[in-house]
Amino acid sequence: MALDEQTKARLALTLPIVLGAAVIWLGLSLRKGDDEPANEPGPDSSAVNRGPASEANPAAAESEPAVVSQAPASPAADSRASRDIEAVTPAIALDANGNQVRLESIPDPTPAPIAAASRETLNQPDQEPEADLAFIQDALSTYRTAFQSNPFGGENEEIVAGLTGRNAKGLVVIPPDHPAINDQGQLTDRWGTPYHFHPVSREEMDVTSAGPDRKLFTDDDVRLDFDFE
């Protein structure tokens, strides 16, 4: 669906804000990882083919993954979404070079300019639904500018966790208390249905709204098709 003129104008205003986010980054301090013992395998994992018993966690010994060592999480960072996400997404984050590091704690939140804009942009009734999708793509682009790839995960709540500050810099692209985020930490469309995120590559993420019928993969779904005319 092509963007109308009003939407294009809003996006044009948003762009400088998005780019401004790139200059608001926290520095990273990395230290070597701890050799933590592996967790006990589950009842159905006792015989699986996951490495020699003598090397229960060879990753810790061999690669010594870097760990994000930052100040303890602030109350703001300890949001509803970040509490719930502990059971959903691993404590893994990417540094500015796209390298994987262990996320020991969530750094103090650093809101990107686009985070404030999200309150005026996302799911606003005076805009077309496509503008919501365009904003989400801008948010993802801001994240990629900082981390060289999309947020970790394939599920809505995983990706939203990254966008709301669960990352190595505490970069907040969408505020964790944004009204479009539901109790499960999922970003919802204007009809209240969680968006469907489709990771195509580290730099490309399709996003779909289920549309007014609130059912995905039906004719009224809303997707963003870029019109280059």
Add this chain to the structure above:
Amino acid sequence: MRQRDKDHLSRRHFLRSAACAQLGYAGLVNALSQMRLFTAAANAQSNPGDYKALVCLFLFGGNDSNNTLIPFNGTHRNRYQNARGILSIPSSDLARIYPDNDGNTWGLHPSCTGMASLFNAGKLAVVQNVGTLAYPVTDRAEYLSGNVPLPPQLFSHSDQQIQWQSSVPDKPYETGWGGRLADLVDAGYNADGTVSMSISLTGINSFQVGREVIQYVVDKNGATSLWGYGPAANRYQNALNPDGSYINNWAGNRLRRYEEIMNYSHANLQEEAYSQVIRRARDYEGTVGEALSLADASGVDFDANFAPAQTNLGDQLKMIAKLIAGREASGNRRQVYFCSVGGYDTHATQLPNHANLMDELSTGLKSFQDTIDALGVSDNVLLFESSDFTRTLTPNGNDPNSSGSDHGWGGHQIVMGGPVKGKNLYGHFPNLSPGGSDDAGGTRGRWIPSTSVDQYASVIDSNAMETIFPNLGRFDNPFSVASANLDFLHLG
């Protein structure tokens, strides 16, 4: 068909034929080089057992292997049915398989009757819950802990495809493991070969990228010919005589001049590389044409064998079977083929779409194996399957007419052929409990792999494993650790 193949006999074929006739005369130009070709062919003939072809079948999009290998009853079945919901397939519909090494009862997707018959006949096996891993991940708790580095972009299509095909998920992509295999093996086995060891049926791929061996792309009809020298049925009809000499007309002279120009040496590297590509393609084209002629003369009716599999995949596998039938033309004793189909990203309308995909897969594999058997080279050809990832066990909606599943992680893979210790299940079946010990976070049923791509692939290719699979040492050695349950090949 014969007309097209005759066209493919090409100049190289005729030059070889001419050289054969001239061998009785001393001092003939190029005799030595021609002898090398004949020696290679003779070796292939005298040692028919010393030929091995590896066929990589990649299912792009992420095959829902949760509905490829399906529990028939018992605990696994209960978990499957509870979590799969609208995407579950009734036990009564399954194509039953009876593995020798597993006490549980199993079935394949109802469309996979051909694969089930191959399984039960001992020609096919399934390796369970294989996926990309940077390091072993014991279970969900360890996955969530962040203590173990995970493959980057775990649920993204292109990243997972490349990681599957490179087997090195935690480093920037450089080469595929098929390409590294070819680099190591080609000189030793294919010194006199006249075509690349790496042949792709579906364009350039990551799997066969190496540093030395350059992949060669054909399609379901064979080699790609130059255009403008004849109709589709006979691409050089207007330019070449039946004996391979140039016709003295506009088309013939144009082809002659073009080939002369391509034989020039160039100081400019790009110009030289371009000419090399053209020359190589023309040489390979001749070899492929000759191989197809040999296939036609093999006595095996390829069209009849593949009648149930007139699909994109069936057409690719038929061409591979023909090239294997005509292997003496190439002189290669080791060959790696790559074929692939897409459409497996079944987020929507999964039940009917996946049924069609499974039908294409099953009929293609059955026709291919039957043809390979008919050619008498069953013990020489190994096919293995892989895909981006499997899919979430739980559906992404409540409507069976529109819903599907999303991106998962570890999945079940098919291995087929005489080298396979068939009628068995290998690896370890996951605990199909969303949120359970094998679920990678959340409650969608995304299985943490119990076997890494490195382990799976290293059994398929046991040559110089440390070089081809640099991360293999991080995992259980599939050859010495019995609990790995990866003894799925007759090695030797």
